[in-house]
Amino acid sequence: MPRIYRCLFVVLCFLVQTAVQAQNADINLLKSINNNESSFKNSFFKADAQSVTIINIAAPAALFIAGELKHNKQLKKDALYMTGAFVLSSVITQATKRIVKRERPFDKYSFIVKRSSGGGYSFPSGHTSAAFTTATSLSLLFPKWYVVVPAFLWAGSVGYARMYQGVHYPSDVLTGALVGAGSAWLGWKVQKWMDHKHHTKK
16 A cells, blocks of 8 residues: 555544544533533523523623713714624534534433423524624623633533533534634624724725
C-alpha cells in the first residue's frame, strides 16, 4: 500500500474514533442530566423552557414601546436589531436542522426520558439558540453586570432544561448557544456599521 494511502487510512481511523468518543461523551452526559429526576425540576425546567417565546417577544417589544414613549429613536432601532438577530438565528437553526437531520435522543435511546414536546430534528437546539440570541443582544446593548449575568444564567438554564427534558444532546445545546450568540453579535456589528455609515453621510 502506498504511503499516502496508509496516511489517509490512519487519519480516517482517528477521525472515526474521535467521532465515536464524542458521541459517547454526548450521550453519557445527557444520560446523567436526564436521569436525575425530581418533581421540582420537572416543573421548573418546563416553565424555564416555555419562557423563551415570552421573553424573546417581550424584550424587543418593551424596548420599542419605551422608545415610543420616550421619543427615543435609538431604543426603537435596538428593538429592531434584536428582532433581526432573532430572525437570523431562527433561519440558521432551522436550515441546519433540515441539513443535518439528527434524530432526537429520546427517539434513538430508550433510556432517555422525554419530558417535553420535541418535534422535528434535534441539531441544533432552537430554544437554546433563541435564548442566547436574546441574552447576547441584551448584554451588547446594556453591558452591565446586572443585565449580563441574569441574561446568560437564564439562557444557560434553558439549554440545561432541554437536556433534562430529553429532547436535545449537549452538542445540540452548545451549537445552539453558538448560533444564537453569533447571530446577535453579527446583527450588532451590522447595526453599528449602519449607524456609522449614516453619521458619515451627514
